[in-house]
Amino acid sequence: MSLNQRIISFYNKRIWIIGASSGIGEACANAFLSHGAKVAISARRNEKLEKIKTRWPNDQCLSITADVQNYETMEMAYKAIENKWGGIDLMLYVAGIYEPMRADNFQLNQAKRMIDTNLIGAMSACSIVLPRMLENKSGGIAIVGSVAGYSGLPQALAYGPTKAALINYCETLYYDLRPKGLNVYMINPGFVETEATAKNDFEMPALISASQAAEEILDGIQAGQFDIHFPKRFSIFLKFLRLLPYPAYFYLLKKFIKI
Numbered sequence: 594m595s596l597n598q599r600i601i602s603f604y605n606k607r608i609w610i611i612g613a614s615s616g617i618g619e620a621c622a623n624a625f626l627s628h629g630a631k632v633a634i635s636a637r638r639n640e641k642l643e644k645i646k647t648r649w650p651n652d653q654c655l656s657i658t659a660d661v662q663n664y665e666t667m668e669m670a671y672k673a674i675e676n677k678w679g680g681i682d683l684m685l686y687v688a689g690i691y692e693p694m695r696a697d698n699f700q701l702n703q704a705k706r707m708i709d710t711n712l713i714g715a716m717s718a719c720s721i722v723l724p725r726m727l728e729n730k731s732g733g734i735a736i737v738g739s740v741a742g743y744s745g746l747p748q749a750l751a752y753g754p755t756k757a758a759l760i761n762y763c764e765t766l767y768y769d770l771r772p773k774g775l776n777v778y779m780i781n782p783g784f785v786e787t788e789a790t791a792k793n794d795f796e797m798p799a800l801i802s803a804s805q806a807a808e809e810i811l812d813g814i815q816a817g818q819f820d821i822h823f824p825k826r827f828s829i830f831l832k833f834l835r836l837l838p839y840p841a842y843f844y845l846l847k848k849f850i851k852i
């Protein structure tokens with residue numbers, strides 16, 4: 594069931610992808626660009642952004658260096674897009690960092706960095722783009738969380754809570770913004786092959802490529818879905834696990850997730 598407006602075509606849609614220099618963000622940028630959208634790509638690594646930009650016509654792709662932990666650079670990025678294209682139709686927040694962490698190697702500074710990037714960064718980006726979208730009564734906010742936000746999982750002692758908070762944030766955003774004509778997309782991927790997961794020393798169940806993830810994201814947005822999760826063989830299993838009483842939950846987690 595679609596909780597948002599369906600999108601007939603991405604052609605000429607103005608999209609800001611935050612965290613587009615690699616992985617899922619880069620794959621989404623390429624996918625939207627190949628559908629004829631105008632895409633502004635931002636992240637910290639300028640050389641990576643420039644490399645993506647060179648593959649596309651100049652008027653279709655804009656690359657802007659911005660750090661989600663530095664509010665001023667984010668505001669400047671948004672202004673640059675407004676100056677060039679007069680605004681945006683969709684903001685896709687993909688920026689995120691993942692450090693595997695267990696209780697016996699808990700690193701408070703790393704945890705704070707994850708909270709700042711994954712959660713506060715998303716809130717900062719929304720605070721920058723929302724006033725204009727609310728004024729126009731149109732636009733979309735899409736945020737990449739993770740299935741790690743569904744419930745407590747091994748190795749995700751700090752990452753998991755940031756993604757759980759994003760799920761709650763998206764639900765509340767949807768409740769507030771949909772009646773005002775805006776679309777909100779909550780995107781929860783399972784394991785995707787990217788720089789972030791290259792550090793995992795275990796076999797990742799149901800691993801997919803970044804371009805497969807991008808395809809799922811574009812399809813979900815186009816269909817107007819709020820809850821975009823994939824790959825289904827993994828995300829539905831985790832959705833089911835979180836409904837169980839805790840003794841069954843912890844038993845099955847131990848049995849099936851060998852991390």
Ligand SMILES: NC(=O)c1ccc[n+]([C@@H]2O[C@H](COP(=O)([O-])OP(=O)(O)OC[C@H]3O[C@@H](n4cnc5c(N)ncnc54)[C@H](OP(=O)(O)O)[C@@H]3O)[C@@H](O)[C@H]2O)c1
Nearest residue numbers: 612614615616617636637638660661688689784785787789
């Ligand atoms: N890979 C998976 O299995 C998986 C599963 C579920 C969810 N996710 C989520 O998907 C998102 C993308 O991850 P990925 O797997 O594609 O990893 P990735 O290749 O490491 O991409 C992370 C992106 O975030 C950007 N970023 C990080 N810190 C930033 C900052 N301070 N300011 C601006 N941009 C920043 C990075 O750009 P710069 O370093 O250039 O700044 C990069 O473009 C993350 O939110 C991640 O939690 C990933």
